[in-house]
Amino acid sequence: MIRRISLKTRVLLVLAAIGLGIGIAAPYLFPKYIVGLISLALIGGLFAQSVDLLAGYVGLVTLGQAGISGAAAYGVGYMASKVGAGFPAQIAVGLLTGILASLLFGLMAMRSNDVYFIMITLAQGMIVWGLSIRLYKVTGAENGLTGIPRPEPVNPYWKYYYLVLVVVVLCWMLLGIIVKSPFGASLKGLRESETRMRMLGYNTTAQKLYVFMLAGFFATIAGILLVYLNGFISPSSVVLAASALGVLEAILGGVGTLVGPMIGAFIIVAIQNIVSIYVDRWPTLMGLIFVVVVLFARRGLVGAISDVWNRRQQEVSLEPQSAQ
């Protein structure tokens, strides 16, 4: 017997199929520049998803995530441009620095909550930025590290695009599994009431460390993908604005969902590239979007759409049954 699939699931499946179809066909449909932007948006989306794993599912907003992805990117960059090591060593060191940073930061932040968590992560991200501009022997200071080539098999832009697409979709699926798992459910419990979770016997401090490291792992992947996309890494990738952008993307798309941050990232990349043609006051615009979204649209695009959808469904079910 075939299980009946709800209308909502069907719509979502069709949308997912269309999205994936466009994603696969993109290099044939768009010029090089646009494909580069899509790669950027996909990586930004993964980064925003890692922020949302903390912000949306556990209720811990982080303003230092770019510190972790930046640590990974600098790990890759250092091995590539200062040591001249091969790709396996570059990626291994990148993963190591990213995961080490998230372990260290997680240990620092795991006992805090709410506003304290925001302040601590902000300070952590700023400290990585401080190192990136001062520790010039390792990071190249303001100039950053340049000349980081892509691995040969994925060197042309369209091949690298496919690599990004595959990695991001895999991470997305992994995140989906994590969120749906019992562990994911306990994270939502943590968001609703940490005291109750502790009373139920959960070690909430350890849980926060685990989820911080998981989020850090996905940020690490995003950081490594980004450094090979750009071919360089500089302090501008680890500034507070980079971390804040991840939060903004997550809220704009819809916090507490995985598709929301991805949509948010595409919107932000689009705005950035369209607006920069006319004005160069991007930070002002970003700040304004922040203020407007926080004041009027805290549930984001996905939240707004699902509100409209639910209201329509209610109206349908309230219609007189005699019509059938």
Added chain:
Amino acid sequence: MTDIGAEAEFDPMETFAAESRAKRNKTLALSSIPFAVLIWWILTQMSLEAFFSQILNGLSFGAVLFFLASGFTLIFGLMRITNLAHGGFYLVGGYLGITTVRATGSFWLAILVSALSIMVLGLFTERVLLRPIRGLAQPEVLLTIGLTFILGDLALAVWGGDPMPIPKPSWLNGALRVGDFAYPRYRLFVIACAILMGVFLFWIEKKTRWGAMVRAGVDDREMVAALGVNIKAVFTGAFMFGAFLAGFAGVIGGAFLTLLPGQDFEILLFALAVVIIGGLGSLKGAMLGVVIVGLIDSFGKALVPELSFFTLFAPMAIILMVRPQGLLGKLS
């Protein structure tokens, strides 16, 4: 008879108190060893004059941080609002000071104009932007960070990206000499300002009606409101006062730290380190915090310039592990 008997009796409370006192003394003695080693090591690295200069450098930077951190901590203690726009207030306050000095030539007028303008900005922030999301801690923080981006970028648009010092009054230029030891007068003036401000704030907090309302508001907002105090007015007043102090700090600090785009977030990092280390919501904590952070920063910059921000990291990490509420903070 009974007196003698009572004296001979074993008093568990007294023994307990004595034991815990002994334990605390032991902990203090043990924890002072690494500090002694650290100071000895620092003295092997630099001359005694340089050592004292670095202490004064740290204290004068800490003095600037005090103006910021005391307002930050007051706003948090009363309203639970984490105002990350404090760094932006500082930077814009400093730039307004430059413009005023250039127009009128008066440093003191610049302090007044900046502090009052930023106070009005604070009024706008609290009444218009933050009022609709009152009580939602995380949206409040995100809004203030958005505001900082706007302020920083508009400052860049108006005043440009070149570093700017604020011209000081002539009698504060130059160095004060005591024997062989010379130290910039202005920095000593800043330290004196901060000490005066600290005394003034303590007096307000402990001795005035306003301070009583603020202290009561920190402990129990609902109760204070029920007693007929217009708590909303107290909130707005506190927010404006915090902003006033940030604008004040912008001019005072801008005159020796020079103003640069991006400094809004840098100074914010230091202010956050102060409240994380000292304890959020406590004036004494802010005082302790600015001394610690100021000294760490100045010695860090002198000894290991490449790690200058990183030197804040270790003390913050240790305190967060051992005492997450900060040295003098209360557990919420």
